[in-house]
Amino acid sequence: MLETLTPTIASGLFDYAWLLIAIPALMAALLLIIGRATNRFGHWLATCAPIASFVLALILFVDLLGADPSARAVELTVYTWASAGAWQIDVGLLIDPLSILFVLLITGVGAIIHIYSLGYMATDPNRRRFFAYLNLFIAAMLILVLADSYVVLFIGWEGVGLASYLLISFWQSRPSAAAAGKKAFLYNRVGDLGLLMAIFTLLAFFGSTKFAVVEPLAGELSPAWATFLGFMLLLAACGKSAQVPLQGWLLDAMEGPTPVSALIHAATMVTAGVYLVVRSGAFFEQSTAASLAVAIVGTVTLLVGAWIGCAQDDIKKVLAGSTMSQIGYMMLAAGIGPIGWAFAIFHLLTHGFFKANMFLGAGSVMHAMSDDTDMRHFGALRRAMPITFVTFGIGYLAIIGFPFLSGFYSKDHIIEAAFESNTALGVLALIGAGVTAFYMTRLIIMTFFGSKRWAKGVHPHEAPVAMWIPLVVLALGSLIGGVALNGWIGGWLSGVGADSPGHASWLPQFNWLTWVTLLVVALGVLLGWWLYVKRPVSAKTPVPLPIGTAIGRQLTGDAVVSTVVSRPGLALGRGVALLDQRVIDPLTDAIGHVSTALGSGLRRLENGNVRTYGVTMAIGVVLMGLALILVWLV
Amino acid sequence: MTSIYLLLAAILFTIGLVGFLLRRNALVVFMCVELMLNAANLVFVAFSTHYGILTGQMAAFFVMVVAAAEVVIGLSIIVMIYRTRRSTSVDNLTVLKG
Numbered sequence: 001m002l003e004t005l006t007p008t009i010a011s012g013l014f015d016y017a018w019l020l021i022a023i024p025a026l027m028a029a030l031l032l033i034i035g036r037a038t039n040r041f042g043h044w045l046a047t048c049a050p051i052a053s054f055v056l057a058l059i060l061f062v063d064l065l066g067a068d069p070s071a072r073a074v075e076l077t078v079y080t081w082a083s084a085g086a087w088q089i090d091v092g093l094l095i096d097p098l099s100i101l102f103v104l105l106i107t108g109v110g111a112i113i114h115i116y117s118l119g120y121m122a123t124d125p126n127r128r129r130f131f132a133y134l135n136l137f138i139a140a141m142l143i144l145v146l147a148d149s150y151v152v153l154f155i156g157w158e159g160v161g162l163a164s165y166l167l168i169s170f171w172q173s174r175p176s177a178a179a180a181g182k183k184a185f186l187y188n189r190v191g192d193l194g195l196l197m198a199i200f201t202l203l204a205f206f207g208s209t210k211f212a213v214v215e216p217l218a219g220e221l222s223p224a225w226a227t228f229l230g231f232m233l234l235l236a237a238c239g240k241s242a243q244v245p246l247q248g249w250l251l252d253a254m255e256g257p258t259p260v261s262a263l264i265h266a267a268t269m270v271t272a273g274v275y276l277v278v279r280s281g282a283f284f285e286q287s288t289a290a291s292l293a294v295a296i297v298g299t300v301t302l303l304v305g306a307w308i309g310c311a312q313d314d315i316k317k318v319l320a321g322s323t324m325s326q327i328g329y330m331m332l333a334a335g336i337g338p339i340g341w342a343f344a345i346f347h348l349l350t351h352g353f354f355k356a357n358m359f360l361g362a363g364s365v366m367h368a369m370s371d372d373t374d375m376r377h378f379g380a381l382r383r384a385m386p387i388t389f390v391t392f393g394i395g396y397l398a399i400i401g402f403p404f405l406s407g408f409y410s411k412d413h414i415i416e417a418a419f420e421s422n423t424a425l426g427v428l429a430l431i432g433a434g435v436t437a438f439y440m441t442r443l444i445i446m447t448f449f450g451s452k453r454w455a456k457g458v459h460p461h462e463a464p465v466a467m468w469i470p471l472v473v474l475a476l477g478s479l480i481g482g483v484a485l486n487g488w489i490g491g492w493l494s495g496v497g498a499d500s501p502g503h504a505s506w507l508p509q510f511n512w513l514t515w516v517t518l519l520v521v522a523l524g525v526l527l528g529w530w531l532y533v534k535r536p537v538s539a540k541t542p543v544p545l546p547i548g549t550a551i552g553r554q555l556t557g558d559a560v561v562s563t564v565v566s567r568p569g570l571a572l573g574r575g576v577a578l579l580d581q582r583v584i585d586p587l588t589d590a591i592g593h594v595s596t597a598l599g600s601g602l603r604r605l606e607n608g609n610v611r612t613y614g615v616t617m618a619i620g621v622v623l624m625g626l627a628l629i630l631v632w633l634v
Numbered sequence: 635m636t637s638i639y640l641l642l643a644a645i646l647f648t649i650g651l652v653g654f655l656l657r658r659n660a661l662v663v664f665m666c667v668e669l670m671l672n673a674a675n676l677v678f679v680a681f682s683t684h685y686g687i688l689t690g691q692m693a694a695f696f697v698m699v700v701a702a703a704e705v706v707i708g709l710s711i712i713v714m715i716y717r718t719r720r721s722t723s724v725d726n727l728t729v730l731k732g
Contacts, residue, residue, distance in 0.1 A: 606731050607728065607731050608727070608728030608729060608730050608731030609724075609725065609728050609731075610663070610724040610725075610727065611654075611655055611656075611658075611724060611725070614654055614655050615655055618651060618655065
């Protein structure tokens with residue numbers, strides 16, 4: 001389990017931990033403020049920023065690795081942000097086993113994606129702006145995971161929302177991209193509301209939002225408030241991590257450039273929800289209802305995401321559905337309780353590798369196919385782009401859980417833990433693994449095998465060096481990530497050494513469940529093979545859609561949201577507009593009309609004739625005199 | 635004695651008022667205003683003598699000073715109007731209406 005360590009005050013190298021955030025943030029500011037002058041070299045500078053942060057993070061990580069397990073949390077107060085009455089809000093950083101893993105993932109995968117973007121965005125006229133936003137994204141995500149309190153976390157949380165908005169709608173002249181950015185932003189706002197409520201609750205009860213202060217006090221919350229807090233945090237996590245019912249934005253977010261999709265899905269953004277739940281574990285422990293809700297949301301999402309993955313023909317949207325599904329696994333693990341937290345983080349890290357790998361691979365395929373994303377127009381690409389094929393294949397084997405690849409270890413743990421906690425959740429997670437195998441098999445067969453269904457004039461070619469080197473690095477990560485982390489991560493996160501619950505060796509323990517899981521996965525692969533190799537794939541989407549596909553397309557929840565939220569909202573807006581036009585406008589207009597009428601009546605008195613004024617004045621004086629006399633008499 | 639002065643003042647004021655209301659020539663209207671001012675002055679002075687208090691005479695001086703200033707400005711305005719419009723009839727000066 002994750003233990004809240006009492007942080008020690010930063011010293012030595014840790015005094016410079018703020019540089020982790022400052023480097024990419026400054027670089028983003030530099031590129032955006034200086035502007036066109038940096039057009040020529042800005043992308044190189046921007047690529048150096050996450051690499052520098054990664055190196056620094058690596059040094060800090062080694063430092064922590066050498067430290068005593070109980071002294072592995074370091075806090076660094078940068079400055080006091082606000083102080084009002086009994087409340088003092090410091091901007092501080094917390095470097096502990098959990099956050100340093102995230103920092104390594106964010107800067108590591110982030111740096112690889114930057115390098116890839118050098119190739120991918122080479123000819124884009126707004127390349128400098130793109131790299132500035134990428135750096136902003138990295139900086140915001142680093143603030144999010146390095147924060148030592150919920151308030152500072154919220155800055156990063158909002159920063160991530162902003163950066164994702166800017167990047168999803170990066171090609172802003174495309175109406176669909178602009179709309180997708182807006183959609184992501186609005187969905188995120190719903191989640192932000194949850195986090196804000198959680199922060200207010202914490203401030204009201206404890207007068208602080210610092211992890212080190214509030215987590216030990218979690219037991220003092222009444223069960224009702226602990227449940228409320230848990231649900232609000234879950235709402236926040238749902239928004240950021242695209243969990244049901246706030247999943248609608250994730251598929252549209254594919255409108256952004258492909259490196260952005262990789263960044264959102266692997267290193268930043270969607271992982272924030274899982275991080276939040278794991279970081280707030282102390283509160284979820286206080287409320288069975290909230291924990292169960294997290295597990296249920298995770299399970300529902302992993303099935304919904306998998307279904308969406310089966311129903312899409314767009315390669316990026318299949319991968320987006322698969323991200324939803326995998327994040328669902330992480331949420332499920334996080335909801336199971338302390339034993340699942342390490343598994344959630346483990347799966348998050350391995351997923352970071354293989355999903356970034358596959359997204360960048362998809363970008364490489366799109367690059368070769370003139371930016372077409374429809375898998376029905378692909379096929380037989382394995383000969384045309386062997387490096388992309390091999391690296392993508394490794395990512396594929398990792399995600400379906402092929403033995404000894406990274407996904408095998410992490411997903412197996414989650415399914416096992418789910419079975420231990422609740423058989424129903426376990427069975428559903430198992431089914432999810434089978435469906436994952438099916439849709440990923442479908443994706444890889446439609447893209448790399450079968451017959452050529454290329455559009456006219458398309459000549460696929462292997463990606464440039466800057467694009468395939470990142471693919472190779474990430475593929476290596478997908479290959480060995482599980483083996484390397486399996487025996488170590490539980491102990492690292494629990495802070496007590498290697499005798500943690502679970503799996504201390506790199507060899508997985510093959511028990512009956514492992515075999516069942518492998519069997520289910522094999523069934524999924526066979527089904528995919530049977531449906532898409534045995535029968536030719538049509539270059540056109542069948543009309544009408546098969547019923548399962550049609551339902552899967554609806555599972556993004558767009559129809560539900562538009563019925564429940566958008567339409568009533570629009571109707572309300574129209575009603576208010578009508579009220580304004582029919583009631584309020586005439587009323588205010590009436591006031592105007594009355595004074596206009598009065599004015600034009602009074603205007604007649606001002607006829608410009610001096611003698612008329614004289615008469616009026618004389619009559620007035622006489623009347624006043626009479627009045628005075630009358631008063632005097634009475 | 636005082637009542638005679640007051641009667642005279644009343645007659646002067648009435649003449650001034652009637653002239654102000656009935657005459658069209660701006661110069662005559664102006665003179666009528668002066669007449670009313672002087673009627674008021676006469677009342678001030680009459681009461682001052684009647685009660686043996688000098689305040690009324692002081693007021694009369696103030697009125698004279700104001701009247702003098704008014705004559706200076708008023709006459710120059712009338713001259714300007716005559717130069718531009720070749721007429722001093724107040725009935726023709728109805729530009730400033732609402």
